[in-house]
Amino acid sequence: MPIPNDYSTPVRLSAKERTLTQLQKWIVEGTLQPGEKLVDSELAEALGVSRTPIREAFQLLEVQGLIQTFPGKETRVTTLEKDDIVKLYGPLTALHALAAELAVANIQQENIEELRAINASFSECFDKEQYYQAMEFDEKFHDTILQIANNPYILTFSSSLQMHIRRYKYIFIKRPNWESQAAAKDHEAIIQALESRDVEAAASLMKHNLLRPLKNLDAML
Structure with missing residues (x-):
């Protein structure tokens, strides 16, 4: 070992x-x-x-x-099982989409600035090939939106699910740089939807961002 x-x-x-x-x-x-x-x-x-x-x-x-x-x-x-990952991403995506909807009503300008700063750090870590730190900033981005949503139950359930999928997320984050750039663009689109208080777009974009890794599932495991 x-x-x-x-x-x-x-x-x-x-x-x-x-x-x-x-x-x-x-x-x-x-x-x-x-x-x-x-x-x-x-x-x-x-x-x-x-x-x-x-x-x-x-x-x-x-x-x-x-x-x-x-x-x-x-x-x-434990081993990484494809079926388990699919089952985990479903409820996680639903929780985060709901959080994005709820965050629209609570979002403030300082929150927008904080989210953009986190996303900038996320991109910077990719440029430096600091993949574990990039994953942490990705989680911080999503956790910040969950905090803005102000629903402790969503936070609790999401935290449990996140830990289960961390290993798979890390594999995804180490993929080619164009994929990391796509994730950063997803984040910016979510920020813009929150800033414009577009509930439908915020939820839809959040789902798109979280479900992106599943498109490459077969190639990665």
Whole structure:
């Protein structure tokens, strides 16, 4: 199980939080491959923590669908299943389209400026081939719209779904640059629809943006 020793350590986090964050990143990026066996003692040594935060992180990672534990046997990274991805994107798209509709009534000029700044950072990360950071800015863009919608239930359900599809999203984000440019243009179109308070367009454009990866599903898995 190759583990990099040059990873950046988040600051001001507990051992449990730091361990969870790093394992999530390694799984999403593919450092820890689908189907790979995870050995808690090796991970503990690599991260400089005891086995306790590793085991606590395992519990949360299993809830998030990133790993599968076989009691008394072993723990492995879950595989990427095409059927599961399709099932996950449906409800996620519906939630985000609804959030876009709700955000139209609440959007303020400072929100528009914030969304454009996030989208600019999203594009910049692609130019620098910082794909994991690009994914985080993409999520920040969508999460900001969810916050503007001001519906905590949408936020909660969306957060759960997002973690399940992160690995697939990362694969999509690493696709050719023209696809990343298309995603940035999608974001700008959504911003314009929100700015003009066009409910129908905001929802439609949000669906288009989120469903774009499914068009390439067969070629990517």
